[in-house]
Amino acid sequence: MNRFSVAAATGLLIASAGMLVLRGQDEATLEPAEMSVADPICSFFGPEHDSFIEALRNTHAASHLTEDIVGKLGNSSKVMTEQTNAMAGLPSAPGGSRTDALQNPAAGTIDKWIFQKMAEEKVAPAPPTNDFEFVRRVTLDLTGRVPTMAATLAFLEDQTPDKRAKLVDRLVSTNEWTDKWTIWLADLLDNSSTNILGVNRFPQGVSAFNSFIRTSLQRNKPYNQMAKELIAATGLNSYQQGELGFLPAYRMGGGPIQDIFDLQAAAVSETFLGLAHVNCLLCHNGRAHLDSLSLWGRSKTRTEAYGMASFMSHTFTVQQSYNPTNNNLVYWGLQNDVPPNTPVGLARNGGFDYRLDYSLNTQTGNRPQRGPVNTQTRVRPAYILNGAQPPVGSDYRAFLADQVTSDFQFARTMVNYMWEYFFEIGLVSPSNQMDPMRLDPDNPPNDCPPSTPCTLQASHPRLLNALAQNFINSNYDIKTLMKQIVNSRAYQLSSRYDGEWKETNERLFARKLVRRLWSEELHDAIVQTSQIPVTYTSTTWNPATINWAMQLPEPIANQGGAPAAFLNAFLRGNRDDQPRRGDPSLSQALALMNDTFVTNRVNSTASTAILVTALRLPDDQAVNTLFLTVLSRYPNATELNTAVTNLRSASGAIARTQEGRHLLWSLYNKVDFIYNY
Numbered sequence: 001m002n003r004f005s006v007a008a009a010t011g012l013l014i015a016s017a018g019m020l021v022l023r024g025q026d027e028a029t030l031e032p033a034e035m036s037v038a039d040p041i042c043s044f045f046g047p048e049h050d051s052f053i054e055a056l057r058n059t060h061a062a063s064h065l066t067e068d069i070v071g072k073l074g075n076s077s078k079v080m081t082e083q084t085n086a087m088a089g090l091p092s093a094p095g096g097s098r099t100d101a102l103q104n105p106a107a108g109t110i111d112k113w114i115f116q117k118m119a120e121e122k123v124a125p126a127p128p129t130n131d132f133e134f135v136r137r138v139t140l141d142l143t144g145r146v147p148t149m150a151a152t153l154a155f156l157e158d159q160t161p162d163k164r165a166k167l168v169d170r171l172v173s174t175n176e177w178t179d180k181w182t183i184w185l186a187d188l189l190d191n192s193s194t195n196i197l198g199v200n201r202f203p204q205g206v207s208a209f210n211s212f213i214r215t216s217l218q219r220n221k222p223y224n225q226m227a228k229e230l231i232a233a234t235g236l237n238s239y240q241q242g243e244l245g246f247l248p249a250y251r252m253g254g255g256p257i258q259d260i261f262d263l264q265a266a267a268v269s270e271t272f273l274g275l276a277h278v279n280c281l282l283c284h285n286g287r288a289h290l291d292s293l294s295l296w297g298r299s300k301t302r303t304e305a306y307g308m309a310s311f312m313s314h315t316f317t318v319q320q321s322y323n324p325t326n327n328n329l330v331y332w333g334l335q336n337d338v339p340p341n342t343p344v345g346l347a348r349n350g351g352f353d354y355r356l357d358y359s360l361n362t363q364t365g366n367r368p369q370r371g372p373v374n375t376q377t378r379v380r381p382a383y384i385l386n387g388a389q390p391p392v393g394s395d396y397r398a399f400l401a402d403q404v405t406s407d408f409q410f411a412r413t414m415v416n417y418m419w420e421y422f423f424e425i426g427l428v429s430p431s432n433q434m435d436p437m438r439l440d441p442d443n444p445p446n447d448c449p450p451s452t453p454c455t456l457q458a459s460h461p462r463l464l465n466a467l468a469q470n471f472i473n474s475n476y477d478i479k480t481l482m483k484q485i486v487n488s489r490a491y492q493l494s495s496r497y498d499g500e501w502k503e504t505n506e507r508l509f510a511r512k513l514v515r516r517l518w519s520e521e522l523h524d525a526i527v528q529t530s531q532i533p534v535t536y537t538s539t540t541w542n543p544a545t546i547n548w549a550m551q552l553p554e555p556i557a558n559q560g561g562a563p564a565a566f567l568n569a570f571l572r573g574n575r576d577d578q579p580r581r582g583d584p585s586l587s588q589a590l591a592l593m594n595d596t597f598v599t600n601r602v603n604s605t606a607s608t609a610i611l612v613t614a615l616r617l618p619d620d621q622a623v624n625t626l627f628l629t630v631l632s633r634y635p636n637a638t639e640l641n642t643a644v645t646n647l648r649s650a651s652g653a654i655a656r657t658q659e660g661r662h663l664l665w666s667l668y669n670k671v672d673f674i675y676n677y
Contacts, residue, residue, distance in 0.1 A: 060503035062424045062513040065584075069514045070495050072671045079636040084130040084156065109470060110488035113463035118508050126493040126511035131156055133494065133677065134164060136632035138486050140517065140676045141422060142171040144180035144550045146525045149628040165487050172479045179550040181478070182214045183520065184421065188271065189213070189230070189246055192554050192575035197263075199249050203540035203553075204239040205331060210553040211542060212242025222476040223414055224405040227272050231401035236318060236333035248332035251317045255365030257352050261312040262305075262367060269308060269384070272404050274413035274434035278384065281305035283367050291452050295445055296437040298452055300384070303373050307382030310358035311390075311400040336395060357381070385409060385436060409436060411468035415481065416458075419467070422485050424513040425506060427464045428457050439464070459507040495677040514677040516582040519570035523549035523563070523597070526668060529630045530601035531610045536560035555580075563597040592669050602665045615660050619647045622660070630667040 118125055129137065135155045139147040147155070155167060171177055191209045194200045201209065216226050230246040238244040250267045252259040262282040269278035277290055277297040282305045290297035318333035338354040358379040362370040381396050382389050383403040390399035404410055413434065420426035428434050438445050438457040448454035458464045467484070474480040485491055495512040506513060517525065527534055527548065537545050538560040541553055549562060555572040557564035569591040573580035592598055605612065614625040623643040627635045635643065643663050650656040667673060 060506060063501065063503035063506045065516075066495055066511070066514045066677075067501060069671050069675050069677060070497075073496075073677065074636070076633065076636050076639075076672065080132040080633050081127075081130040083634060084132060109466050110463065110485065110490050113460050113466070114488075114490040114509055117460055118510055121505075121508060123502075123505050123508055123510050124499065126495070126497045128489070129492050129494045129512065132633045134492060135167065137512070137676055138164075138168060139171060140521060141486065142168070142180065142482065143174055143176035144183070144518065144521045144524065145176050145528060146630075147632050148528070149625065149632075152628055152632050164492070165483075168483050168486055172482060176550070178214060178217050179548065181217055182210065183518075183550060185213045185217070186210060186554070187573075187575060187580055188417065190249060190575045191245060193556060195249060195576040197250070197252060199251050200330070201238065201245055201249065201332070202329060203538070205245055206554050207540060207542050208239050208242040209245030210242070212245065215242075217478070220477065220479060223471075223478055224410070224476040227405050227410070228398075228401040231268055231272070231404060232395070232398040234334050234336060236320065236335070238332040244332055244334055247312075247315070247334060248317050248319075251319075251332075252366055255367070256362040256370075258309065258358065258362055258370060259366045260317060261309040261315075261358060264312045264315070264317075265305075265309040268400070268404065270432050272413060273385070273407065273409050274416065274428070274432050275384075275409075275436075276430075276432040278305055278308060282309060291449065293433065293453070294435045294437075295448055295452050295454065296435045298449065299437070303376075303379065304382070304384055306358055306360070306370075306379040308384045310379050310381040311383075311396045313356065313358040313381070314354050314396050316352075316354045336397070408465075408468060408472075409434070411471045411476070412439065412464055414476075415464060415467040415471055418478075418481055418485065419464075422482075422491060423509055424515055425509075427459055427461075429459075429507075441465070512677065514675045516570070516584060516675050518580065519555070519567040519572035520549035520552065522570055522592075522674065523567060525630075525673070526598060526601060529610060530604065530664075531608050531613070532601045532604050532606060534562075536562050563595065566591050566595045566597045569595075588674075589669075592674070593665075598665075598668060602661050602668070611657075611660050611664050615657060619644045622647065623663070626660075626664055626667060630664070631670065631672050633672075 115125065132152070135147050135152055139145060139151070155163065160166070186209070189209075191201075191206055191213070193202060193206050212229075213226075215221075229243045233241065233243040233247065235241040235244050238248065247264050247267070250260070250263040252263045262279075266279035266282060269275040277286070277294050277300075280286070280290060281297065281300050281302055283302070285302050286294070286297040286300045290300075314337050316335045316338040318335055319330050320333065321330055336354070340351045340353045356378065358381075360370045360372050360377050360379065380389055381400070383400065385407060386403070388399075388403055390396050413431075416426045416428050416431050416434070420429070420431045428439075435453065435457045438453060438455065439461060441456060441461040444456055445454050467481070470484065471477075471481050490509055491512075493510070493512050495514050497511045501511070533547055535545060535547055536552070536559060541560070543551075546552065546560070549567065552559050552562060555567070555574055557568070569585070569587045571578075571581040571583060571585075601609070602611070610626065610629055614622040614629075616622075617625060620640065623640055624634055627633060627639070634640075646659045646663070647656055650659045
């Protein structure tokens, strides 16, 4: 979702307990009685506003979903564990294979702090996951695909003690890994054609931005370098320079130029530093607005936020027609220090002098008026976390990029985003509302103002900092960070839980919390397991022909023939005002039961179709083949007996085929196909 445009498009002139906040001077000069009451959602009347309200946020939805799904799995997990141990011949081995330090010593950092905290809280961890569950879980998490039957059986039959770590190494070296994480980063960076601000990247710009992300991952480019290139990019053609796709998306219309500077600074702050509250601070001081949300935010002023926005004040966001005869197709650029009325391609800058710093001189626009603070009428750039200022005449955004990517908070933020993906809940949650004054376990907050949070924010603060330092030490290597996480025993706990589960234990990470597969993952799992391929074609993408939903450059309808209704049913979002979500719904059940994308594959008579292949085998082998292909496991006794009985009771080849179709259709509608557990 475009987290920043939602706030700005609402006008940011928000009624706070009946008071309209419109101020022209720094609110720090006002007496407390003149200031508005605390309003935790003052600038987020939009799809994200619930994440700012504690009562709405802490519903323990992940725990409730996990309990529900595990209950529906029945005894399948128990059977898989028994089969795992029998195949490994090592019933005493955790999960059927080694999962501790022998797998990967670096994972010990995670396990040290996770299991120590559980012991302190007297909470027992879930049992280790079995090999069937692990191979499916980690393959989906790292590549967005389900493992093939051959891959599952090969992993089960592997007797080497470090087989899980070796599997992880293979997975992060695949093209499928690149596909999955291109989507993940494109979600984070809001790569979409249009947004609520009316900015249109057009398919050509989306494709270029997508290629920038994909190529960066293929080359294993350090994450800090990627971020630098996005923050400091200069050039005139976003169709040719993919890194130009980031900042122009936050071009705010209908107001003064400062609105653009503000939104671009807010985008950098939230995306790379986890500081969503900077967007709030660009409208008003933190005091009396952020008191109940952030100790750091409460201490910050609007003037300090202006200092962040001032890093953008020398940047002209250029909009140019792709073709002089077609003004409906445009591309974007970023230029520094542009004098007034200088022609830039086919666009002019409207007379604004981009060699001047942020000016406090607005009366209208999308944010409260900006008036002089005391006698100050311009604000020099100053990094909001340490006050650092660029030398006069230097490249402001390049300086900002260096400050952001060398900040420990930058590493903490990426680590927390990654942890949230793999564990469903961040070490800091919400992950975009980090409080820098509550993250240091060696300097915990104390003597806080009334109603202001005064405890360490992270559930495991030393783990968060240790992972951040490891990320820095690895030269910001995303693959290394992922491998450290998935090789840990904590990641490899079962979703089953022996004993009574308390929802408040979810932040101890004492069990695997399930997640519903992404729209693209479900699509690709059905394509892969049915063995009926797809081909989607477009003249504006690169590559023009793709065979997997995980390669679609953005989540919009009518993408070269992709089944939009099926994909949209699973809430893939639009990277703007609709976030990607994992909520279950009736429309999803109907899509899996009735959508032609599914039924055409179930009913296919193609010689390569999995059902045609499986039904050439004896009944029990046919059933095992379908279960291993679709669910990455053998059927339990009840499932096997029922399926075999149905096949054997069929009179003739046509009836047997129909029973096989019923079985395949039922597998696509089982919870252990739809969820990663």
